[in-house]
Amino acid sequence: MSVTRAALPNRGLMALCATLLLTAACAKAPDLPQTYDFGGIDPQRHFMAVQTAKDMRAKGQRVWCVPFARNVSGIQIRGNAETWWGKAKGLYPRGDAPVVGAVMAFSATRSMPMGHIAVVSDIVSPREIRVDHANWKRNEVSLKMAVIDVSDDNDWSAVRLESQPGAFGSTYPINGFIYPTGG
Template sequence: MTKSLLFMNWTLKLPLVLGLALGLSACGEAPTQSSKSFLNFASARPEPEGIDPERKAFAIAMAKELRARGQRVWCVPFARNASGIEIRGNARTWWSQAEGVYGRGHTPKPGAVMAFTGTRKLPLGHVAVVSEVVSEREIRIDHANWKRNQLSFGMTVVDVSQKNDWSAVRVMSTPGQLGRVYPVSGFIYEPETRS
């Protein structure tokens, strides 16, 4: 190849390389407009009582580290890191694993882990951390991998169960739109919180 062809190829590739470098650098910084594809915030609000900001920051940092290494971000490690509830294994097993070890119940509380039941749509189940109780029938959650490989914060969840017991919920994945109905086993509380 002649020098002019090599130079031309490099000048064409330079904007691509710079764009890639800028895009990857967003993973190691605080959330900005450009990094919202990884960190989805419903809106900025102070942490309610029951949410440990240091745990949440650690969970976010661990997820960013995984992404930077090209690895998947899953709901289980994020929920464990953000809540302090030390359960391992697929999300669908968390409810049964919590029995006798952690408090369990059907009342949402900030910092509790909401355990989605495994279904055909969610064969491994799902876990999310309650970030805010808005009303008896509405909460907000922080979680990972609801949208593939992403973190979502302040996502609205509405109780649609007939008995008002949070056994069936709809999640607002798209602003203004509640999704399908998902079964929920219940909420797992830190050891000092039982209901």
């Protein structure tokens, strides 16, 4: 057997390895495993976030969605709500499935130019959740507000919120959900 023929199997093996590496490099792992569980919302953290908002209102200070969501979720992102989705990339897992304790990131719109964020507090059904958030109603904290997925593809890219009992309002675009990485 010549040296040239002996090298052929190695070339084939190298080509196979290169193909596998390229395939693996191009594949996208899911942002969130199906069994993702970080424990939901910490009751003490939630209590402190609500209490802080009450104290701020009592002092005549504004209550905003960002500090409230940061205090409840533990996700340490700063800046206006519309920046959270982009800032979370590479820092926190992101996806399109609601999970208790995750931050739902609303896209900026003409009527909501700074975006909005809310913390998922309950999963009611595959197309309905409850959220806790601040400043949906000016300077107030809203707890367990119903949210329904009205997206055409059932992917939570468009939602409506029950701002008044029994009445769901306008449709809002959603970037997705930012998942805390633990306590």
